[in-house]
Amino acid sequence: MDNDVNKELQRLLFMQRERLMVRSSYEHEFDFYDLVATGEVEEVMRQVREYHISELRGVGTLSPDRLRNVRYHLIISIAMISRYCINYGMDVETSYSLSDIYIQKCDAATSTNQLDEIQQQCIQDYCTRMRALRLDNIFSKHVVRAIEYIYSHLQDRILVPDLSEYLGLNDAYFSKLFKKETGVSVSDFIRIKKIDAAKHMLKHSDYSCLSISQFLSFSTQSHFIQAFKKQTGQTPEEYRKENFHRAFPKDVKTKQGASLPIEHTEEELARLLEEAKNKNLASPTRLPHEED
Helix, strand or coil, X not given: CCHHHHHHHHHHHHHHHHCCCCCCCHHHHHHHHHHHHCCCHHHHHHHHHHCCHHHCCCCCCCCCCHHHHHHHHHHHHHHHHHHHHHHCCCCHHHHHHHHHHHHHHHHHCCCXXXXXXXXXXXXXXXXXXXXXXXXXXXXXXXXXXXXXXXXHCCCCCCCHHHHHHHHCCCHHHHHHHHHHHHCCCHHHHHHHHHHHHHHHHHHHCCCCHHHHHHHCCCCCHHHHHHHHHHHHXXXXXXXXXXXHHHHCCCCCCCCCCCCCCCCCCHHXXXXXXXXXXXXXXXXXXXXCCCCC
């Protein structure tokens, strides 16, 4: 073991304890990457809007230069997202080429505001492509459009006649087609997706049950609790108690929903950048003149 590295590690750990610095949870980061790779666009973008990469909350210092530090963390996140999406079915060349494009954008960025914009654009691009990939491989055009509509209107009260009218189909025909392809009724699918959204909000935010039920347009809080327990076997409060602090350390004060990136060591950065270089994803030695 390198004695200099070990001494520096001990110094950093001491400083973090002195400053009460708490790292974000690995599990929370992996949850986020799963959301991107499964095409959960609305929840992903909600989290991205609440956390900009330039804020660097709960992360290590990879460079004393702020712009370079933000750049390194974003490059790592892009590399991780590209690999998660491959694992979930994205074509290897497509994923690596997208990663190439966005890492090169990071390379050319001259401000942290530009890196924030690249973060949002990259994540939305990957997530939207993953949703389209999953839906196109499974469902007909009408059902894909219906599911997209449901995802985009989870905060609204969605009725079968509204969907049928949107698609230009007869109510009975559409209901039969939807259940045939998805295995569940339209109403059940809507409820399942609303409860899935509620689970993410309970786990990654401090919104009250009442606020969540109103946001997702349940008729009453009681109806929301009943539907949640039917699907999960727990009340919303029970679910939050069991899962909330697994995503956020108890004493961390952050905007709820912040999730990426988390702790990365310089060794991890070097490994990922070398891997990217070998796949022609980036050239880490070509850093432009930087300014805050």
